[in-house]
Amino acid sequence: MIYDCIIIGAGPAGLSAAIYSARAELKTLLIDKQGPGGQAATTHLVENYPGFASITGPDLATSMFNQAMDLGVDIAIEEITDLTLQGEVKEIITDGGEYKGKTVILATGVKPRQLNVPGEIHFRGKGVSYCATCDGAFFKGKTVAVVGGGDSAVEEANFLTRFVEKLYIIHRRDELRATKIVQKRAFANEKIEFVYDSVVKEIQGENKVDSVLIENVNTKEKSAIEADGVFIYVGNDPSTDFLKGQISLSEQGYIITNENMETNVPGVFAAGDIRVKVLRQIVTAAADGAIASVMAEKYIENLE
Structure with missing residues (x-):
């Protein structure tokens, strides 16, 4: 079988693309290694998506996913091991099979950026986390630190206070960016x-996180904050490692597209946080997905 459209990534951009693609009666496959939702599924509260004064990220992602499935989209929860994007028929190889498509929409989004300090990797899952929604309940009555000063860091800090007794927000600047x-x-x-x-x-401890060693950027004075957990929100990096050599990327690793979500490879489109853009939000990801799908449909029409 040759799919009309293969969408890689099941976050808001990919799900939006899948909905539009299926409604256009294109045979559509959605591939994601972790299941639906992307970053949205790890966000506790969404308050800026039109039509919802307040909705949890998992609920919004689930609604998008169910809508796509109801429209007949095929889904493969598999990890991509290789792909060929050149040519009229694109080939995607995963750990579960091989798929062919006339068009591909890349929507793999971003992944949390690491601090790259001693103890971070060692204590991952033992006190170090990048998802308050996933792990917050494990720290009931305890003390945690949140690293970062943007919207994600401060929003998730507010959420964590439902569980923890005490919370520190550690930020490299003298005021928040949220x-x-x-x-x-x-x-x-x-x-x-x-x-x-x-x-x-440094993140310190023995069998689990016990404290966080911090340094004042002005005085260079070091001190330790006792904490049972560390939640890290210092930005994101694009999930494009598997695309190097296949498609044009920016210096930061984001996919370069035009306003029609077209990449430099004919029949390949990109949508959402994975591409070069000025605003990375759920609403802009959904818009990107819609545009990419419509342009993929037009590309197929021209082929035929």
């Missing part, structure tokens, strides 16, 4: 203490 409404909630939360102008130098 939007004002998110900051306001954090400043009003008595469980949160802010540690500014500081960076994490």
